[in-house]
Amino acid sequence: MEFKLSTRRADSVFIVDLAGKITAGDALTALRQTIRDEVAKGHNKILLNLKDVSYVDSSGLGELIMALGTVTQTTCAKCGATVFKDEEGNWDPCPQCESTERKPWGQLKLSNPGRQVTDLLQFTKLYSVFDVHESEEQALASFKSR
Numbered sequence: 001m002e003f004k005l006s007t008r009r010a011d012s013v014f015i016v017d018l019a020g021k022i023t024a025g026d027a028l029t030a031l032r033q034t035i036r037d038e039v040a041k042g043h044n045k046i047l048l049n050l051k052d053v054s055y056v057d058s059s060g061l062g063e064l065i066m067a068l069g070t071v072t073q074t075t076c077a078k079c080g081a082t083v084f085k086d087e088e089g090n091w092d093p094c095p096q097c098e099s100t101e102r103k104p105w106g107q108l109k110l111s112n113p114g115r116q117v118t119d120l121l122q123f124t125k126l127y128s129v130f131d132v133h134e135s136e137e138q139a140l141a142s143f144k145s146r
């Protein structure tokens with residue numbers, strides 16, 4: 001099946017419906033651009049619905065990890081500015097307000113992974129890195145509980 005991507009909204013959560021194969025090429029470009037656009041618009045609750053995804057390869061998995069990193073990037077807990085690590089890997093204080101309190105910017109969750117995707121996530125030990133839910137309803141509920 002051809003890769004497809006569409007977006008919709010459920011209250012404050014932005015849902016990205018993915019379908020087909022997430023493999024090197026157009027699929028990754030489309031996914032990356034969508035995540036960047038949503039983040040740029042300030043949408044900080046993003047659910048990737050994998051219900052109709054038939055196959056993810058290692059580059060597709062890399063793109064999912066990148067999406068997670070983009071949405072959950074570390075920000076200042078006081079003013080929301082992006083904070084960075086120094087050369088030794090320690091967090092610098094906030095460049096705007098000098099605060100050392102940090103929090104992830106947003107949340108990204110996955111729902112409805114098929115057998116192949118579930119196996120891939122478990123095999124690569126990434127299942128626990130992502131917040132994976134069996135159904136969209138469960139995923140949406142977990143956004144609300146925070």
Ligand SMILES: [Zn+2]
Pocket residue numbers: 076077078079080081094095096097098099
């Ligand atoms: Zn700050």
